[in-house]
Amino acid sequence: MSRHSLVRFGVSIEHDLINKFDxxxxxAGYGTRSEALRDLIRAKLVEEGIQDPKAAAxxxxxxxxxxxxxxxxxxxxxxxHDHHEQIISTTHVHLDHHNCLExxxxxxxxxxxRDIGAALASFKGVKHSSLxxxxxxxx
Amino acid sequence: MSRHSLVRFGVSIEHDLINKFDxxxxxAGYGTRSEALRDLIRAKLVEEGIQDPKAAAxxxxxxxxxxxxxxxxxxxxxxxHDHHEQIISTTHVHLDHHNCLExxxxxxxxxxxRDIGAALASFKGVKHSSLxxxxxxxx
Amino acid sequence: MSRHSLVRFGVSIEHDLINKFDxxxxxAGYGTRSEALRDLIRAKLVEEGIQDPKAAAxxxxxxxxxxxxxxxxxxxxxxxHDHHEQIISTTHVHLDHHNCLExxxxxxxxxxxRDIGAALASFKGVKHSSLxxxxxxxx
Amino acid sequence: MSRHSLVRFGVSIEHDLINKFDxxxxxAGYGTRSEALRDLIRAKLVEEGIQDPKAAAxxxxxxxxxxxxxxxxxxxxxxxHDHHEQIISTTHVHLDHHNCLExxxxxxxxxxxRDIGAALASFKGVKHSSLxxxxxxxx
Numbered sequence: 120m121s122r123h124s125l126v127r128f129g130v131s132i133e134h135d136l137i138n139k140f141d142x143x144x145x146x147a148g149y150g151t152r153s154e155a156l157r158d159l160i161r162a163k164l165v166e167e168g169i170q171d172p173k174a175a176a177x178x179x180x181x182x183x184x185x186x187x188x189x190x191x192x193x194x195x196x197x198x199x200h201d202h203h204e205q206i207i208s209t210t211h212v213h214l215d216h217h218n219c220l221e222x223x224x225x226x227x228x229x230x231x232x233r234d235i236g237a238a239l240a241s242f243k244g245v246k247h248s249s250l251x252x253x254x255x256x257x258x
Numbered sequence: 259m260s261r262h263s264l265v266r267f268g269v270s271i272e273h274d275l276i277n278k279f280d281x282x283x284x285x286a287g288y289g290t291r292s293e294a295l296r297d298l299i300r301a302k303l304v305e306e307g308i309q310d311p312k313a314a315a316x317x318x319x320x321x322x323x324x325x326x327x328x329x330x331x332x333x334x335x336x337x338x339h340d341h342h343e344q345i346i347s348t349t350h351v352h353l354d355h356h357n358c359l360e361x362x363x364x365x366x367x368x369x370x371x372r373d374i375g376a377a378l379a380s381f382k383g384v385k386h387s388s389l390x391x392x393x394x395x396x397x
Numbered sequence: 398m399s400r401h402s403l404v405r406f407g408v409s410i411e412h413d414l415i416n417k418f419d420x421x422x423x424x425a426g427y428g429t430r431s432e433a434l435r436d437l438i439r440a441k442l443v444e445e446g447i448q449d450p451k452a453a454a455x456x457x458x459x460x461x462x463x464x465x466x467x468x469x470x471x472x473x474x475x476x477x478h479d480h481h482e483q484i485i486s487t488t489h490v491h492l493d494h495h496n497c498l499e500x501x502x503x504x505x506x507x508x509x510x511r512d513i514g515a516a517l518a519s520f521k522g523v524k525h526s527s528l529x530x531x532x533x534x535x536x
Numbered sequence: 537m538s539r540h541s542l543v544r545f546g547v548s549i550e551h552d553l554i555n556k557f558d559x560x561x562x563x564a565g566y567g568t569r570s571e572a573l574r575d576l577i578r579a580k581l582v583e584e585g586i587q588d589p590k591a592a593a594x595x596x597x598x599x600x601x602x603x604x605x606x607x608x609x610x611x612x613x614x615x616x617h618d619h620h621e622q623i624i625s626t627t628h629v630h631l632d633h634h635n636c637l638e639x640x641x642x643x644x645x646x647x648x649x650r651d652i653g654a655a656l657a658s659f660k661g662v663k664h665s666s667l668x669x670x671x672x673x674x675x
Contacts, residue, residue: 120269122274123634130269131292132299135261140299143306148658153270157296160271161663167282177631179598179639181668183675201543210627212641214594217540218672222596224629241565244579246675249668251598255635258600258663262495287519297409300524315466318459318500320529321534349488351502353455357402357533361457361500363490379424385439385536390459390527396498397524400552409546409570410577413539418577421584431548438549438557443559462618 130156134195161258168254179251180223187217188244194240195221202235202254218246229254269295300397309391311369318390319362319375326356329385334360334378341374357385368393439536446532448489450508457529458501458514465495466522473499473517480513496524507532547573578675585671596668597653598639603627604634605661612638612656619652635663646671 132140140152149155168174184191199206205227212220223239225232229252240248271279279291285363288294306315338345344366351359362378364371368391379387410418418430427433431486446452451528462469477484483505503510507530518526549557557569566572585591592632593629601608616623622644640656642649646669 122272124273125270126276127268127270128276128291129266130295131264131266132296134263134265136296136609137265139303143303148655150660151342152267152538154660155268156277156295156298156659157271157661159302160297163298164278164282164305165664172307177598177600177629177637179637179668180597181596181670183594183670183672192655208627210583210625210639210641212594212624214643214672216668218675220594220596220641220670222627222641224637224639225625226631228367230668232338238565240575241572243567247582247670248573249596251596251666251668251672253598253600253664253666255631258635277523287516289521293519293521297518297524299489304525314435316461316490316498318457318498318527318529320457320531322531346490348469349486349500351455351485352504353504357536359457359502359531360457361488361502363488363498363500377426379436380433382428382432385436386443386531387463388457388520388529388531390529392459392461392498392527394461394492397496397503403548404551404555405546405548407544408573409542410574411539412541414574414577415543415545417581421581423653428631430545434547434573434576435549435553437573437580438553441576442556442560463574493598495547528591 163195165254165258168256169229169252172233174229174254175256176227176229176232177253177255178225178227178232178236179253180225180232180239181249182221182223182239182245183214183218183245183247184221184242184245185217186219190246191242194242198235198239198242199223205231205235242252297386300378303338304393304397308311308368308391311367311372313368313393314395315368315371316392316394317362317364317368317371317375318392319364319371320376320386321360321362321378321384322353322357322386323360323381323384325358330381330383333381336376337377337381338362344370344374443532443536446534447507447530450506450511452507452532453534454505454507454510454530454532456503456505456510456514456531458503458510458517459525459527460499460501460517460523461492461496461525462499462520463495464497464521469522470505471521472520476513476516476520477501483509483513564653572622582675585673586646586669589645589650591646591671592673593644593646593649594654594670594672595640595642595644595649595655596670597642597649598664598666599638599640599656599662600631600635601638601659601662602673603636608659608661613660615652615655615659620647622652623659 346363
């Protein structure tokens with residue numbers, strides 16, 4: 120049996136709860152209950168998986184920074200080169216006169232990605248940062 | 259059909275994903291897949307439900323504070339009396355020489371509960387606060 | 398110098414940012430900038446602190462469950478007795494015809510508290526659970 | 537006074553708390569207390585700001601999907617064209633034999649971005665999604 124072949128099984132859910140879930144499925148735009156349940160299961164497994172610092176992970180780091188801040192771009196570039204094995208790509212957007220958005224895609228262990236994210240976030244001039252971690256092991 | 263009677267239906271999930279979910283079910287201690295799926299569904303519906311400031315909700319507010327802080331207890335008590343319709347009960351624990359934990363149970367709209375929580379959290383001497391909101395509408 | 402004596406130091410913040418922060422301070426009801434900053438610092442330290450499974454922590458576990466569910470209350474009570482060293486107190490609220498709220502206060506390592514919370518949450522009949530963890534080491 | 541000119545003021549913090557904060561500053565790599573405090577303030581303001589569905593926001597949406605899923609790429613592309621005013625750019629990464637990562641940068645109101653994110657996440661074949669929202673109004 121291939122890892123992607125479908126397994127079919129029966130589930131029992133209270134009348135009232137499945138009605139509410141069906142309305143959620145409609146709002147969210149899912150085609151079937153199975154699809155919506157698969158997404159809930161995967162989200163739970165990923166949430167658990169990224170707790171492990173050694174888990175193979177993908178990170179999307181968003182940094183908003185002031186490009187008038189001298190030397191920041193050099194520092195950001197330098198640190199990215201130090202971690203070139205983990206950094207897949209960078210996308211840069213000019214948000215307004217002062218602010219740039221830099222989105223950095225990373226691959227590595229969850230722990231490594233968190234450390235690189237913290238180092239980049241603490242540079243002077245970086246105003247806001249957020250990191251999304253996903254593990255593909257569970258997907 | 260009563261709102262609590264069970265509805266049974268079939269679900270299709272990839273072989274690989276259901277294997278991982280079964281291991282999660284074992285770790286978490288669930289008896290059946292249906293039980294674990296019901297919990298995922300309810301958690302999702304509650305997460306959505308509490309976005310609505312008018313949703314009927316239950317709140318559990320935890321405050322850690324320094325009981326040496328003069329007048330704080332009077333302020334906390336005063337504000338709780340102003341909201342006696344929303345406050346169900348209070349549990350007080352002496353954590354150590356300096357710190358007390360006060361857990362306040364609230365009932366009302368999600369918006370009201372958030373406002374009361376913010377007001378209590380900002381008192382001088384309150385060192386840490388966190389609020390758990392649940393809506394029973396979805397449960 | 399006592400651990401609670403105040404240290405005074407200067408901070409530089411952009412004109413625009415401190416204006417926005419002052420409006421936040423007003424909305425949230427803080428008396429001074431120092432108080433609001435102390436709360437931000439403590440929240441950050443606690444957020445970091447509870448990552449460590451060995452950190453001394455306090456937990457507030459909220460469970461919503463159906464009291465018609467046979468044997469659930471026995472199971473909940475049994476598991477709580479198995480962990481009587483960690484469980485400080487329990488508060489029980491009748492929410493509506495079907496639903497009860499049980500708020501359990503725990504003390505122990507962050508890891509222990511998470512494990513007990515997961516075990517209680519997975520009982521059949523427990524519909525929703527959430528756990529607030531605080532470390533007092535940082536407060 | 538320009539919006540970016542610095543305002544200097546005094547802050548009082550307990551001896552014990554500022555010691556712990558200084559250790560955090562060291563771990564995180566900040567140069568000065570002021571920089572670390574500015575980041576805490578901005579994070580708090582952004583957290584508040586994105587609650588408002590009308591706030592001008594930037595979103596970074598990460599989708600992991602199975603590129604063997606027929607028609608998914610057409611659907612993703614179609615929906616992105618329907619929202620071309622909000623979508624700034626897209627970066628695509630081949631994670632492994634089955635999984636692709638697509639990172640979509642969006643600009644618009646916080647509410648619009650959340651709706652587009654939910655619509656893309658519910659497509660059949662999208663296995664995991666997460667959305668980072670930032671408001672630049674507070675930065």
